[in-house]
Amino acid sequence: MKQPALTPMSLTAILGRIATEWESRSRVFDLPSARIWKLDPDVDLSFDFVGRRAATPIGPAAGPHTQLAQNIVLAWLGGARLFELKTVQILDDLDIGRPCIDTETIGYNIEWSQELEVTQSIDEYVKAWMIIEILKRWEPLAESLGPDTGPHIFDMSVGYDLAGISSAKVVHFIETMMDASERIDALRAEIPAPFGEFRDLEFPSQIARTLTLSTMHGCPPDEIDGIVRYLMDDHGLDVIVKLNPTLLGYDGVDALLHETLGYDDITLSRDTFDDDLQFDRAVQLITHLRSHADSAGRRFGIKLTNTLEVVNVKQWMPEDRMYLSGPPLHVLASSILDRLVDALPGVFAVPGQGGTSPVTFSAGVTRPNIADTIAMGVGPATMSTDLLKSGGYGRLKPMLKALATEVLESGEQTLDAWRTSRFEQAVADGYRDSIQAHVAAITGEGSDLYTREGNAKLPRRNDKTLQMWGCTACNLCVTVCPNGAFMKLPSPEHLAGEIGGRWQYLVLAELCNECGNCMVFCPEEGDPARIKPKLFLDESRFAGAEGQAFRLVPKGDEFTIVSADGWESQQETLGAVIAGDQGVPLRSGDF
Ligand SMILES: Cc1cc2nc3c(=O)[nH]c(=O)nc-3n(C[C@H](O)[C@H](O)[C@H](O)COP(=O)(O)O)c2cc1C
Ligand code: SF4
Ligand code: SF4
Known part of the structure; x- marks a missing residue:
């Protein structure tokens, strides 16, 4: 039997639901008004992303939270301002095994690609883009959102090889994201009452002008190089390459995961590492692509990291392999950044380096570590695993609050100034920078945010059998x-x-x-x-x-x-x- 696919809601239906739900219970897709983020005029959390500002440095990573229009809108209401859209690729009728997400402790998944047809993905992103513009101006939400919601950015993600990315289907996706005026005009008629006044709104037609390349585990370096040059030269895009945690090498990952963090339940496979980009080759690739970007008048950056392929010993999900995310990945990704900064001085746009290549980060980011993550100089910090936990999109606002509190308590008022002061403090403490200081803290004694022991707690269970009506009502x-x-x-x-x-x-x-x-x-x-x-x-x-x-x-x-x-x-x-x-x-x- 073919697994169930998603059937997205129309623009009319989503907006109709928002109007009804807000009027009757002050919620949007069950997100309560108290979880809607409002820009705080006392602290500027904005950051520069490849030449444009986003009002906050957090958002959903390419994954389940950026697939459907309402998901993106919910993240925006929660305070996300940088959205890494779910990866689009030529194979758009895949059967993904189920279940495909396991966040019982840390995170595992087998959901490796979009589940919609490419044309449907286009419409989901255009609809989300339009709904955000509408909600910004919609009077009933004005009190919850405040007078200024601040700028936001959509970043495309495509995969996984040059043949697919340069196919007519994916090219159509990229071109529509860069100029969506036709789709926007076609969708205007679907804007229902009480949003009728927005049918003629001037929606910005460029939805995205940056792209994060999601490379498949095992993608050869020359292929990555060819794809990035193609995206820059043929599409005029600024490009971020999402790197894999295998960059640390088998021994490096083995030592961190097993010895430092105690995950003796995780089984690595050597072939995953042998087939993937090696550290020295990555250094060459970054150097080469930066110089290509310079000559093409574009920007090039890196993203740390994709998930880690591991053996699916648990077999709760089907397939032989599964992809690890969450707390242990944070340690791997931060360690890779530390090594890359050492290997490529002056390259990255992080405090103390003065480089131009941005580093974006998605790996086990949570409320307790958001400030230390952002202090490293990365931006945005995006997340999948954390948003799959209790509270969902409602976890974004407390995360921003934690970050704002850190900035304000340091005596600064802007994220940029606070990062500089965190860098100066790290240097005063004897570290090269905040990255090195963070890695020392998370791999040292006493940090159980990342260890197996610290993440062993299972979701609560009771002895009831779930019925169609009535239940524990835990929400x-x-x-x-x-x-x-x-x-x-x-x-x-x-x-x-x-x-x-x-x-x-x-x-x-x-x-x-x-x-x-x-x-x-x-x-x-x-x-x-x-x-x-x-x-x-x-x-x-x-x-x-x-x-x-x-x-x-x-x-x-x-x-x-x-x-x-x-x-x-x-x-x-x-x-x-x-x-x-x-x-x-x-x-x-x-x-
Ligand atoms: C269920 C799921 C689906 C994902 N799908 C994609 C994807 O389509 N493209 C991609 O580049 N990364 C994908 N990722 C990886 C995330 O973007 C992110 O890099 C990774 O999960 C690490 O962040 P986290 O620890 O906050 O989850 C997915 C992750 C999860 C958990
Ligand atoms: S969380 Fe539950 S309801 Fe939501 S998509 Fe997954 S299985 Fe379906
Ligand atoms: S007990 Fe009820 S409310 Fe809680 S997760 Fe199960 S079905 Fe949902």
């Missing part, structure tokens, strides 16, 4: 879902005793790719994405559905319900749950 399935697929609706008063509890949880099946993340966190025994009522809007998707599936059929101002065979007895209850002011926040007229 975790809502917050850990990157796609906003879960909804929390109050139990109708007259049914509360019968179906159990104050809240009911339902899944919008077309936004669920069965990644498994809600199952990891649900304290009860069972998979929420399969056991809770699955709502469909698309007739053909519903026709192929299994289990407790229900189709919402728009009829006038309401939805009527069609049940999958065998689930008719639940139809009346579902009707009561989705009806009413706090019911399903979808407008039938939008479908």
Whole structure:
């Protein structure tokens, strides 16, 4: 059986949901108003990204949080201002094994590429771009967002070889991101009331002008070189190359992961390292591509790092290999940066080096380490694993608060000035810079943020078996879902005793790719994405559905319900749950 794909919501449906949900419960895709970030006029957290400023130095990394339009919008509401769009590649009808995300302790995944067709990805990014412009100006959100939301940047990501990247399909993607005016104009008509006043808005037509190249584990250096030159020369792009943690070599990674951090449950495979870019060759490649960028009038930077390929000993997900992310990757990526700065003095745009090549960073960034990460001089710091944990997009605002507090407590008011003072402090403490100081701190005694022991705590479990109605109501399935697929609706008063509890949880099946993340966190025994009522809007998707599936059929101002065979007895209850002011926040007229 083909695994379920995602069916993105239309621009009309997303905006309609935002309007309904905000009006009825001051939430957006269940993100509460208290988790919306507001720019603090007392502290400037903006940073320079390849010649443009973004209001904050954090955002979602290329991955599950930048695939669908609402994901990007939720991250923006949370305070992200740099978005690494999910990698687009020529093979756009892949079957990805399920489950594909395991964040029980650190992070593992097998979700190595986009799950949408390239044309769908284009539309998701254009829709997100337009919705952000609309929400910036939408009066009901004005108090939560404040008068100035600050600039944001979308950064493209493509993979994985030159043939694919120079294909008509991927070229169309790149060209549309650089000038999306046609798609924007086509989508204007989909802007529904009460956003009608924005139909004629001047949306900036250039969605992205930088690109991060995601290289497949094992991509030969000459191929990377050819792709970067092609992107710079033929498309006029500034390019960042995302490097792999294998740069540290088998022995280097083995020593850090196993000896320093104690991950004796992680099995490395030598072939992963042998096939990948080696450190000395990477140094040559960076030098060469910088000089090419100079002659082409472009900028070249690096990103640390991609995930680490390891043996899938756990077998909770299918496949032989899986990709490690989260806390231990932070130590590997920081150590690589330290080595690269030593090997390439004066090259990188980090304090003390005076170079021009930016370093972007995605590796186990969390609230406790955001300040130390940014102090190294990297920007942005983006994350996947942390946003897959309890609280989801709501974790961004506390992260920014932690960073702002550090800056203000140091007596500075801007991120740039604070970084300089952190650099001076590191030098005074005997280090080359804040990078070296950070690596010493995270590989030294007493830092259990990164060790196996410090990350051994499992999600809470109880002895209940998950049922379709009623549950522990911990809300975790809502917050850990990157796609906003879960909804929390109050139990109708007259049914509360019968179906159990104050809240009911339902899944919008077309936004669920069965990644498994809600199952990891649900304290009860069972998979929420399969056991809770699955709502469909698309007739053909519903026709192929299994289990407790229900189709919402728009009829006038309401939805009527069609049940999958065998689930008719639940139809009346579902009707009561989705009806009413706090019911399903979808407008039938939008479908
Ligand atoms: C589920 C999942 C999917 C990912 N998909 C992509 C991708 O499509 N392209 C890419 O370059 N990196 C991808 N990544 C890697 C992230 O962009 C990021 O570099 C990595 O996870 C390290 O950051 P973290 O420790 O914050 O998760 C993915 C990561 C995860 C967890
Ligand atoms: S509902 Fe669960 S399985 Fe589905 S996408 Fe969300 S987290 Fe993944
Ligand atoms: S389904 Fe599970 S994760 Fe979701 S609210 Fe209920 S108990 Fe929590």
